[in-house]
Amino acid sequence: MAAHQESFRQRYLTRPLLDWVRSVLPAMSETEREALAAGTVWFDAELMRGNPDFSKLLDMPIPRLSDEEQAFLDGPVEELCRVIDDWQITFAERDIPKAIWDFVKAQGFLGLIIPREYGGKGFSSTANSEIVMKIASRGPSAAVTVIVPNSLGPGELLMLFGTDKQKSHWLPRLADGREIPAFGLTSLDAGSDAASMTDHAIVAWGEVNGKKTLGMRINWSKRYISLGPICTVLGLAFKLTDPDHILGDEEDLGITLALIPTTTKGVSIGRRHYPGMQAFPNGPNTGTDVFVPMDWIIGGQDRIGQGWRMLVTALAAGRGVMLPAMSVAGMKVAAFSTGAYGRIREQFNLPVSRFEGVQEAAARIASDTYKIDAARRLTLAALDAGEKPAVLTAVMKYHATEAMRRATNDAMDVHSGKAVIDGPRNYLSSAYRAIPIAITVEGANIMTRSLMIYGQGSIRCHPFIQEEIDAAQMADDDEAVEAFDKLLYRHAGYTFMTLLRAAWRGWTFGLLARAPVEGREAPHYRQIKRLSAALAIVSEFSMVTMGGALKRKEMISARLGDILSHLYLACAALKRFADTGRPAEDWPLCDHAVRTSLNAADEALKEVIDNFPMRLVGWYLRLKVQPFGVVCSKPRDRLAQRVSDTISEPTAARDRLTQGIYVAADIELGKLDHAFRLMAELEPVKAVMRKARVRSVDEARRQGLITGNEAARLTEAMELVREVSKVDDFSPEELTGRKPAARKSRAA
Ligand SMILES: Cc1cc2nc3c(=O)[nH]c(=O)nc-3n(C[C@H](O)[C@H](O)[C@H](O)COP(=O)(O)OP(=O)(O)OC[C@H]3O[C@@H](n4cnc5c(N)ncnc54)[C@H](O)[C@@H]3O)c2cc1C
Numbered sequence: 001m002a003a004h005q006e007s008f009r010q011r012y013l014t015r016p017l018l019d020w021v022r023s024v025l026p027a028m029s030e031t032e033r034e035a036l037a038a039g040t041v042w043f044d045a046e047l048m049r050g051n052p053d054f055s056k057l058l059d060m061p062i063p064r065l066s067d068e069e070q071a072f073l074d075g076p077v078e079e080l081c082r083v084i085d086d087w088q089i090t091f092a093e094r095d096i097p098k099a100i101w102d103f104v105k106a107q108g109f110l111g112l113i114i115p116r117e118y119g120g121k122g123f124s125s126t127a128n129s130e131i132v133m134k135i136a137s138r139g140p141s142a143a144v145t146v147i148v149p150n151s152l153g154p155g156e157l158l159m160l161f162g163t164d165k166q167k168s169h170w171l172p173r174l175a176d177g178r179e180i181p182a183f184g185l186t187s188l189d190a191g192s193d194a195a196s197m198t199d200h201a202i203v204a205w206g207e208v209n210g211k212k213t214l215g216m217r218i219n220w221s222k223r224y225i226s227l228g229p230i231c232t233v234l235g236l237a238f239k240l241t242d243p244d245h246i247l248g249d250e251e252d253l254g255i256t257l258a259l260i261p262t263t264t265k266g267v268s269i270g271r272r273h274y275p276g277m278q279a280f281p282n283g284p285n286t287g288t289d290v291f292v293p294m295d296w297i298i299g300g301q302d303r304i305g306q307g308w309r310m311l312v313t314a315l316a317a318g319r320g321v322m323l324p325a326m327s328v329a330g331m332k333v334a335a336f337s338t339g340a341y342g343r344i345r346e347q348f349n350l351p352v353s354r355f356e357g358v359q360e361a362a363a364r365i366a367s368d369t370y371k372i373d374a375a376r377r378l379t380l381a382a383l384d385a386g387e388k389p390a391v392l393t394a395v396m397k398y399h400a401t402e403a404m405r406r407a408t409n410d411a412m413d414v415h416s417g418k419a420v421i422d423g424p425r426n427y428l429s430s431a432y433r434a435i436p437i438a439i440t441v442e443g444a445n446i447m448t449r450s451l452m453i454y455g456q457g458s459i460r461c462h463p464f465i466q467e468e469i470d471a472a473q474m475a476d477d478d479e480a481v482e483a484f485d486k487l488l489y490r491h492a493g494y495t496f497m498t499l500l501r502a503a504w505r506g507w508t509f510g511l512l513a514r515a516p517v518e519g520r521e522a523p524h525y526r527q528i529k530r531l532s533a534a535l536a537i538v539s540e541f542s543m544v545t546m547g548g549a550l551k552r553k554e555m556i557s558a559r560l561g562d563i564l565s566h567l568y569l570a571c572a573a574l575k576r577f578a579d580t581g582r583p584a585e586d587w588p589l590c591d592h593a594v595r596t597s598l599n600a601a602d603e604a605l606k607e608v609i610d611n612f613p614m615r616l617v618g619w620y621l622r623l624k625v626q627p628f629g630v631v632c633s634k635p636r637d638r639l640a641q642r643v644s645d646t647i648s649e650p651t652a653a654r655d656r657l658t659q660g661i662y663v664a665a666d667i668e669l670g671k672l673d674h675a676f677r678l679m680a681e682l683e684p685v686k687a688v689m690r691k692a693r694v695r696s697v698d699e700a701r702r703q704g705l706i707t708g709n710e711a712a713r714l715t716e717a718m719e720l721v722r723e724v725s726k727v728d729d730f731s732p733e734e735l736t737g738r739k740p741a742a743r744k745s746r747a748a
Pocket residue numbers: 183184185186190191192193223224225226227275282437440441442443444445446447448450451554
């Protein structure tokens with residue numbers, strides 16, 4: 001073969017640049033590389049590349065539920081919600097009652113994601129999200145029993161990687177609840193850095209049914225495992241070695257996943273943790289010298305060492321479904337109850353929802369609910385269209401759970417004592433206690449924000465970086481120079497165009513960027529374009545100037561991730577507004593949601609520039625992309641008040657916002673809603689009394705301010721208000737557990 005002829009450019013420019021790239025590339029473990037490669041990119045790439053094509057967003061159809069999915073939601077899900085009693089579960093029984101387990105199994109709740117050919121429901125991600133959202137609105141513990149089997153775990157791993165034999169054995173049994181699954185990854189030493197687990201196995205010969213069998217001898221000690229204490233089959237991650245070289249020359253074979261029936265000799269399950277006072281089964285488990293045959297490896301012997309890749313692939317999509325559904329449920333309950341309670345609870349002779357301090361909190365709840373629910377729907381649409389957007393599902397995991405935390409905190413504050421005192425009448429405190437669970441699982445939030453969102457987004461969404469890294473890692477140097485050379489000049493062109501675009505939009509306040517629609521939404525689209533271009537170029541400069549060190553500069557990368565996330569959330573809110581026919585009543589919600597996110601993105605951009613490690617570059621970037629500082633301001637107070645009003649009055653916008661949670665006349669939320677609607681109806685009567693400074697209904701009647709009929713209705717409504725404002729109290733014996741406490745509370 002002819003020797004490679006290097007051009008002048010390749011020798012004096014490309015090769016030195018390639019050497020430099022190699023020197024600044026972050027050191028990456030195999031597991032990090034696999035995590036980075038998981039899933040697909042979608043609209044996140046548009047936002048990261050600086051010139052989003054909004055038609056890709058606006059043309060994405062929002063999936064509708066099939067008749068069967070809707071019937072399941074209206075039938076078994078409603079029925080399950082009717083019987084769930086969160087106080088009974090978390091306080092009295094500290095366990096999921098058998099009746100609920102039986103119902104859940106019989107109705108196929110454990111096989112929502114399992115294909116129909118294996119006896120499951122084969123529902124869409126959208127349907128699964130709606131189902132979990134409704135159940136979670138009745139209490140987190142019951143929801144987790146449905147979430148765990150239908151998210152990352154044995155079922156999903158089998159569907160993606162199982163052998164035909166494994167699928168036909170396990171999937172029907174998982175779908176109908178004959179088997180209860182759990183997945184054990186986390187151990188004492190390995191939490192966020194799960195790949196550093198010390199749980200290990202060696203390839204060994206053993207005996208199964210009297211026959212000499214090739215397999216693995218496994219020792220493990222896992223903790224925090226959901227459904228672990230009651231599971232019948234445990235999916236297990238461990239590191240496999242072959243010290244006796246039974247399989248070949250290689251000794252360290254890597255992370256491997258197996259399915260282990262918990263009746264296997266040496267397996268110990270049963271002890272429980274008590275996470276956030278939630279009663280779903282969660283606990284540690286161990287295995288001592290457990291011998292399992294090779295064909296218990298998920299996907300069979302060929303999948304030895306592929307465990308990490310299998311896990312991150314499954315997680316890439318899964319993160320976008322269950323936790324966002326649970327979070328949105330919490331937010332909708334917060335919006336529904338805070339609007340109503342703020343309206344009926346009077347202090348200083350006024351509904352507390354009239355006080356600006358309360359309005360500020362209510363507006364945050366309502367606009368976040370609108371936005372996160374919009375992003376939930378949009379991400380589900382992408383998943384149902386076959387995408388596995390790993391970056392966006394991480395965005396959803398982080399922002400949905402954080403928004404739920406904010407909304408629940410605000411709701412607790414507005415309800416004050418009513419939310420603090422625990423008991424069957426309290427519809428907020430259980431979710432409040434459960435929030436740290438959602439924050440922690442599937443990638444604890446600090447790490448998700450600081451490391452994962454931008455870390456993965458910057459490389460996966462970039463038009464050239466991944467290919468350049470691949471080129472830099474080629475074994476043949478000449479081939480590497482050739483490949484790198486081709487990419488380099490396209491990359492330089494992209495950077496130049498992005499810089500021009502970012503500067504142009506920065507200096508013109510984004511006003512000249514093209515929006516996909518006319519009217520009041522248009523300025524928001526323009527700001528998204530301005531900030532997207534700024535993100536693309538600041539990201540480019542960050543990677544070039546910091547190289548591998550950017551991985552350790554988490555405060556910078558977290559903020560770059562915030563810009564991407566908030567642009568996505570703003571897009572989702574605008575798309576929701578368009579998809580729902582642009583109802584005028586919803587505009588304050590959408591407008592407030594978008595403004596909040598654009599302000600957060602603009603502030604994050606400023607903070608990145610303010611803290612840019614190379615100060616000269618920071619000044620240069622400020623001059624180019626943010627010459628006038630933060631342009632997108634927070635929503636004005638008047639807008640916040642209008643948003644607060646949408647949930648503090650019985651509006652159609654409130655109904656749309658909180659659609660999908662369980663509300664019935666005989667539960668606390670239903671009673672609250674009834675009192676709220678009555679009081680809203682009687683507002684003109686109350687206004688007359690307020691104006692006359694008369695508080696007593698009898699006095700108002702005596703003075704002829706209101707009619708007899710109005711007085712009767714007001715008295716009835718005020719009695720309902722007093723009833724729903726009550727909290728529980730208990731005898732000391734009930735609290736110490738010496739007598740069953742459930743439903744023995746009195747109200748005060
Ligand atoms: C109720 C509950 C249920 C669970 N269910 C399961 C289950 O079914 N199966 C299972 O295998 N596991 C399960 N887990 C484990 C869960 O996935 C881990 O708790 C999680 O991965 C975090 O690990 P850790 O708690 O040890 O925190 P640590 O890893 O000790 O992290 C501590 C803090 O450091 C931060 N951090 C760590 N590394 C970085 C970094 N590089 N950059 C920035 N911040 C970082 C984290 O964000 C966190 O805030 C469950 C946990 C809980 C609490």
